[in-house]
Amino acid sequence: MIAKTAPDPRTRLDPRSLGRQPERVFYRRDTVTVARALLGAWLLRRFRGAWYGGRIVETEAYLGVQDRAAHSWGSRRTPRVEPMYADGGHLYVFLVYGMHSCANVVTRGPGRPEAVLLRAAEAPPGAPPRLLSGPAKLCEGLGITVGWSGVDLLSGGDVRLLARRGPRPRIAVSPRIGVGYAQEAASWPLRFYDRHSPSVSGPRRREPE
DNA sequence: CACATGATCGCCT
């Protein structure tokens, strides 16, 4: 039984007509492709029968055993990281700095430990635009904790994802945030965000057109 | 805006 943490009520929404759940193959594609495809998708959370969620606007790709920034780097395989080795479409949630949760969507197939970190989302209209701006704030706002790690997004449970419907956002690319220790991998261009979203994390966007 | 700091603890070596 997963401990149910309450989402922020300001993220409440009606999920009907927002999109459809992608099939497993959507998640099994290469990780950069999935990281880009997730921009504009809705991450949903059900709590006591009501739905909450945000539209994903910022992601980072973590490329597994060859990526020093990834928890699965060098084939590290511990109980914490185990969900990264699951089939695409599972959730990998971990705790950072002893107090914040970060949520990832697992990509590729079983035994291929790659994932996409969800860094920011736009809350529904009316909510503060930066309510879910940051990987920990996104988890906090939607009530996602490490208890959800290993859950399958396709199992019809209380955490789900709806594929983007409509045009692709304008995507900007940069190195990943907070992985300075990862040597050469620290400069890889694996962070993707919606150029026009006011909900991207970090100090005020000022990326050139 | 740019930086610096503290909070807080699970995880890995």
Place this chain on the structure above:
DNA sequence: GGCGATCATGTGG
């Protein structure tokens, strides 16, 4: 024993 895939707050320019 050391260190984070972070954030809010504080200072100074």
